[in-house]
Amino acid sequence: MITAEALKDIVGSDWVVTDKGQIEPYTIDSTPPAMMPKAAENIIVVKPATAEEISEILKLANRQNTPIYVRGGGTGMAGAAIPTRDGVVLSMERFDKIEEIDTRSLMAVAQAGVTLGDLLEAADAQNMSFPPHPGDEGAQLGGLVVCNAGGARAVKFGVMRNYIKGMEVVLPTGEIVTMGGKLLKCNTGLPLMHLIIDSEGILGVVTKVTLRLYPRFPGTATMVFSYDDRNAAINTVPAILQAGIIPLAIEYMDREIAELTARYLNMTWPAQKGKAYLIVILSGTNEDEVFLQAEQVVEVCQKHGAVDTLMAERREEQADILKIRSEVQSAVTPNADSLDTAVPPGEIGIFMSEVDKIADKYGTKIPVVGHAGDGNLHHILMQEVADKGLLDQIKEEIYDVAIKLGGTVTAEHGIGKKGIKLLDRYTDERQKQLMRDIKRSFDPNNILNPDTGIVS
Ligand SMILES: Cc1cc2nc3c(=O)[nH]c(=O)nc-3n(C[C@H](O)[C@H](O)[C@H](O)COP(=O)(O)OP(=O)(O)OC[C@H]3O[C@@H](n4cnc5c(N)ncnc54)[C@H](O)[C@@H]3O)c2cc1C
Incomplete structure (x- = not known):
């Protein structure tokens, strides 16, 4: 194992951390705590400032057979950055120019x-x-x-x-x-x-x-469409795209989630009516173009059951709506897991109603938020689901529905360390072997981020 002294020789003594209290924040990320892999005991944190220093550290790691875990902002949700073996966390925080x-x-x-x-x-x-x-x-x-x-x-x-x-x-x-x-x-x-x-x-x-x-887009607008029926909201998504308007974003949120996140941020969720929301962000070369798109989107949404429309034009109002949507994953606690499935965008309505049936079958509620325009939904499984012993069963049924619809078990959060079993289950042997071969040709001694992203 690399020693702190050897690392100090490369980066200078100010940039090597050995104090347990200071190391602790580098051993967790933003994975739901219940799903977070456990970090190893013996970790050193190093903070290089140049590619040459990183090169020296990696050469040393190969010689001393020491795992290196690269650390970015620690916002990953699949446990990818967590150092699960005794080794070195290589923090990129000084690469900030x-x-x-x-x-x-x-x-x-x-x-x-x-x-x-x-x-x-x-x-x-x-x-x-x-x-x-x-x-x-x-x-x-x-x-x-x-x-x-x-x-x-x-x-x-x-x-x-x-x-x-x-x-x-x-x-x-x-x-x-x-x-x-x-x-x-x-x-x-x-x-x-x-x-x-x-x-x-x-x-x-x-x-x-x-x-x-x-x-910078000269014209932008953020619209919130309220629905009384979440299926009606989600079924609007393919219709917006089919109408020939491609927004920057089409996001979906349940009302409870929107309000809870706003409270968590000390903000106010601007929509008053409905139980479910679509957030549509439009961009264009001028305000007239955006206004024209907005009129078309309003028409489609009303035809599909929207009960209210709110249009934010000022940059601050638009930023507030995006902020509330963006912070959901931090606000909704305690959650046992947050899923990241995606299906072809045209199948998203069927996917939503099939998962609702699963929730009904187990007598529970599964809140949903997601990048609806991308067919990517995050089903949030609350702690009570795990407490009732239903977590694995419900997850498996949701994954199976997604796969049957031509979807994927992780759209954007990745495999990391948390999802290795999923990769194993839903990938064929030949592809798993190709992944291992690629890893070996880049990293023959398996020193960079072991236990992550591939089935060993
Ligand atoms: C509230 C919240 C909302 C989020 N929303 C989204 C979302 O909508 N869509 C989405 O895709 N993700 C989302 N995420 C997840 C997360 O932000 C992304 O996965 C992000 O890409 C992680 O970046 P990071 O710098 O925090 O990486 P970390 O968590 O530090 O690391 C993630 C992985 O990247 C590796 N890594 C980091 N830096 C480097 C580097 N320089 N070189 C090589 N490897 C490196 C690490 O080793 C690790 O394997 C969200 C997270 C939170 C907390």
């Missing part, structure tokens, strides 16, 4: 420890925007890249992968490589960069990223 907001090529170049919040602010200051919005703005760019995060605002332009154009990576064996660049097209050989995206920190340490930006 935005190097460039390039308004000519519409790209940002930033170190991997920059937070989403800081990137959004820097882009905004240059009249640019970065549409993806996975809920917690404390997530770091490196974490967002290797988790291929989604979140709200993915309907029109897609998830993180669509924005990642280049990166600098330190491979587990210590070589520093650059992939892609400020390029919209780059077909040079096998797409290794796309393997790093969604690799959950097992194929390399991302140190710098190049991300696509968009000019």
Whole structure:
């Protein structure tokens, strides 16, 4: 095992943490506590500042056979960053510089420890925007890249992968490589960069990223549609898309969840009527275009049973609605688990009603929130479900329905450490072996983030 002294020789004595109390926050993430993997006892935290220092640490880890767990913002929900074996947590917090907001090529170049919040602010200051919005703005760019995060605002332009154009990576064996660049097209050989995206920190340490930006949308509006019937709300989603309007976001929330999250944030949920809500975020080249889209969306929603419409135009009002939606996962406690299934967008209505039948069968309620425009719902299984001994049974039935509808058991939170059994169950042997082979060719000694993302 690597010693603290050896790490101090690489990064300096100020950047190695051995005090148990100070290490503790680095051993948990945002996974629901009941599902959180247990951290190992003997952990050292190291905070390098350059790719060269990371390279030295990884070479040493190979020589001393020591697991290295890369740590971003700790907002992951699948336990991916948790150090489950004695080893070293490599925190990216000092990689916090935005190097460039390039308004000519519409790209940002930033170190991997920059937070989403800081990137959004820097882009905004240059009249640019970065549409993806996975809920917690404390997530770091490196974490967002290797988790291929989604979140709200993915309907029109897609998830993180669509924005990642280049990166600098330190491979587990210590070589520093650059992939892609400020390029919209780059077909040079096998797409290794796309393997790093969604690799959950097992194929390399991302140190710098190049991300696509968009000019700030001159017109935006956030609308909240209230429904008395949650199935009517969800059934509106394919109809909005079929009408030819592609919003930035179409989000779904149960009323209880919306109000509870608003209270948690000391805010007020603006809609008064209904039991279920669709939040639709529109963008356009000017306000007239957005207004025209808004009229069309209102027509579709009313036709599908919306009982009230609220339109937020001021930036602050729009930001408040997005904030309430984004913080749901932190507000709804105690929850035994928060699922992350997705089905083809056209099947989302059937999916919702099948899960309602499961809830009825077990005499429980399953609150729902989700990125409805992406077919991605988060069913929240409250602690009382686990207390009644129903957790595994209900989860299994929900997963089975999703798979039958052509869906997936995790759309954006990933496998991490929490989902290994799911990967094992829902992936065929050949693909599991290919994943192991890829891991071995990047990381022959399995030092980077063991126990994560693949079935061993
Ligand atoms: C309230 C809340 C709402 C959320 N909403 C969404 C949502 O809507 N959509 C969504 O997709 N996710 C969502 N998430 C999950 C989370 O924000 C994302 O998974 C995010 O990508 C994690 O980034 P992080 O920096 O916090 O990574 P961490 O949690 O620190 O780490 C996650 C994984 O990335 C690896 N990693 C981190 N940095 C690097 C790096 N530089 N190089 C290599 N590996 C690295 C770690 O080793 C680990 O395996 C939400 C989380 C919370 C708490």
